[in-house]
Amino acid sequence: MNTTTVLVVEDDNSIRNLIGTTLKSHNYKFLVAPDGKSAILEASTHNPDVIFLDLGLPDMDGVDIIRKVRTWSNVPIIVISARTDDEDKIKALDAGADDYLTKPFSIVELLARLRVVERHLSSQPQSAVSTSVFVNGPLRIDYASNSVTLDDKxxxxxxxxxxxxxxxxxxxxxxxxxxYITQQIWGSNMDNDIASLRVFMATLRKKLEKGSNVQFIQTHIGVGYRMLKVD
Structure with a gap:
């Protein structure tokens, strides 16, 4: 039995059963919650390793659940939602979601995202030992503590x-x-990955540019992205 426990928060019975059956067939342990109230109870009681979260729940918005969970836990949260607008994705990501999949999704893609989360979870103890720090102008990244400062903020x-x-x-x-980026971050090169990458890069650049007038990331249209060296 896989040691990873997944909490599936989904009000649609057929989708919840599909995900549960898939997880069971791949030897994952899982819990289910059909609404926000039970999701928060399951998350706080059983401390799952990963949460699959639908945003459109009957009793509360999934973004509010993300905010509540983030008050006590850094558990990886993968949103699985029919909402496709970038604004909805940004709200969920800003609230603390780790990833965003739009419905309809493929089981292959879902499992790929889960494996990426597992790899990051398993590598955390090793990364915590690292003391390397990256500095580029006013930008400072502490890889060991997962912290970033810009102009000392x-x-x-x-x-x-x-x-x-x-x-x-x-x-x-x-x-x-x-x-290359989607392969490194999500472990796949699917269409949803490219769309998600654009959303994540937009929010990241917005935060960097809001904190400083310096351009750190350059977009190469149709190709990818590059970090610029800042004096």
Missing amino acids: ELHLTPIEFRLLTLLSKNIGRVLTHN
């Missing part, structure tokens, strides 16, 4: 935003293609 990033910034910083000056 802490920058609050979502886990995906931090991983994107880390990837770009470790390849400063190099143009990283969309496919």
Whole structure:
């Protein structure tokens, strides 16, 4: 039996059963919650390793659930929603979601995202030992503590935003293609990955540019992104 426990928060019975059956067939332990109230109870009581969260629940909005969970836990939250507008994605990501999948989704993609989360979870103890710090002008990234400061002020990033910034910083000056970035961050090169990448990059750049007038990330249209060296 896989040691990872997944909490599936979904009010649609057929989708909830599909995800549950998939997890069971791949030897994952899982819990289910059909609404927000039971989701918060399950999350606080059983402390799952990962949460799959639908936003359109009958008793509360999924974004509010993310905010509540984030008051006590950093558990990875993967949103699975029919909402496709970038604004909805940004709200969920800003609230603390780690990833966003739009319905309809493929089971292959869902499992790929879950494996990426597992890899990051398993690598955390090793990364905590690292003491390396990256500095680029007013930008400072502490890889060990997962913290970022800009002009000596802490920058609050979502886990995906931090991983994107880390990837770009470790390849400063190099143009990283969309496919390379999505493979490194999500472990796949599916259409949803490219759309998600654009959303995450938009929110990341907005936070960097709001905190400083310096341009750190350059877009190469149709190709990818590059971190610029700042004096």
